[in-house]
Amino acid sequence: MDDPFDPSPRGVGLNLGRLILNVSTGIVLLITLFVGFRFVMIFLNPQSSFNPYPPPTLPATLGPPTPTNTPAIRLPTEIPPTSTPRPLPTIAPAATETSEATATPEFTVTPEESPVATAESGAQFELQTGSPTYIPDERGCEHMGVGGKVYDLNGAPIVGLAVRVSGELAGTPIGPLDTLTGSAADRFGFGGYYFELSDTPTTSDDTLTLQVLDSSSGLELSDPVDLTTYDNCEQNLLFINWAQSESE
DSSP: OOOTTOOSOTTHHHHHHHHHHHHHHHHHHHHHHHHHHHHHHHHHOTTSTTOSSOOOOOOOOOOOOOOOOOOOOOOOSSOOOOSSOOOOOOOOOOSSOOOOOOSSOOOOOOOTTSOOBOOOTTOOEEEOTTOOEEEOOTTOTTOEEEEEOEEOTTSOBBSSOEEEEEEEETTEEEEEEEEETTTTHHHHOTTOEEEEEESSOOOEEEEEEEEEEOTTTOOBOSOOEEEEEOSSTTSOEEEOOEEEOOOO
């Protein structure tokens, strides 16, 4: 029979056991949470400081190749004159007459196997019969220019001669600008040349000149020819052919 006056507390041993069990459980839970947190961090970032065995660092990958600028090939804007022009040889007249240009210029490219005609130094050139011709530019009304070909005595187009345009258009200085015959073969066929004068059709009256030159010496091979332009889209391409003239 229990003594109701026993001063010793009941269940002290049982409460102490529960306390130790709770503390142990808490420690195990904390360790589990720490291990789980560390696993998640290593999974998300294998290079983190939590990973005792980090994977090796991969070498840097090469990016796409950097494009390089290809220098554009530009024709000289001016032909350096020589102090002493070459002598003008006598040109023997050919049996055939200079061919006449048709009213509608041809834009087909002559086959590459066609022989390249050359002009002798000092040979003179003049406007071919039928030039100039005014036609609409096939690219539209946002262009205005002058182009054509230079022919030898046999009616073959000449490649490598210089053509110069200079003057002013609507008060704006133009040139002098030089180009070579054959530089616009994609538009006017074998031996073609072309100058872009404006991005819109513009009226002018004898303020621009066109002339044929020897490309190596700058020797003038024709008289300057005055140009007239118009401000409508049906005449924004001025087509001018030159023909080699026979000596008298």
